[in-house]
Amino acid sequence: MKEIAEKECVPCKGGVPPLKGEPLHKLLQQLGGGWHVVSEHHLEKEFKFKDFRDALAFTNRVGELAESQNHHPDIYLAWGKVKITLWTHKIHGLTESDFVMAAKIEALPRPE
Numbered sequence: 031m032k033e034i035a036e037k038e039c040v041p042c043k044g045g046v047p048p049l050k051g052e053p054l055h056k057l058l059q060q061l062g063g064g065w066h067v068v069s070e071h072h073l074e075k076e077f078k079f080k081d082f083r084d085a086l087a088f089t090n091r092v093g094e095l096a097e098s099q100n101h102h103p104d105i106y107l108a109w110g111k112v113k114i115t116l117w118t119h120k121i122h123g124l125t126e127s128d129f130v131m132a133a134k135i136e137a138l139p140r141p142e
Contacts, residue, residue: 033060035133037126048123057129063136072117073124073132077140082109084141091138101131 049057050070058067065075079085089107092114096102106113114135116128 035130035137037130046121046125048118048121049125050123054124057126061129061132061136063132065132065136067124071123072115073128074113074115075132075135076111076113079110079112079141085110085112088112088138088140092135095134095138096131099131099134101127103131103135 048070054067054070058065058073061073063075065073068074077085077088079088085107089105089112092103092105092112101116104115106115114132116132117123118125118128
């Protein structure tokens with residue numbers, strides 16, 4: 031996962047096919063960390079926290095990262111959990127940058 035997290039998110043301008051099949055599953059294996067590919071369309075993971083404050087702090091860290099990478103996930107915040115959903119809207123599917131962003135999110139500090 032560290033190797034993926036060190037890459038930069040590359041903005042998609044469209045015109046490329048979304049990842050499918052073996053290339054998609056290979057990146058998922060490299061990512062690990064409990065992320066799931068849903069219908070070969072998007073990546074998801076739910077993070078658990080002890081309370082709302084910790085979940086909100088993590089959400090804010092994800093937001094700052096998203097701005098710095100110009101790659102913006104859907105974020106669902108609730109008491110004690112944050113659900114992240116990633117995909118590339120321009121191609122209505124997944125690119126390597128979605129996995130890069132997921133790895134960067136995975137590397138963010140979280141309360142113990």
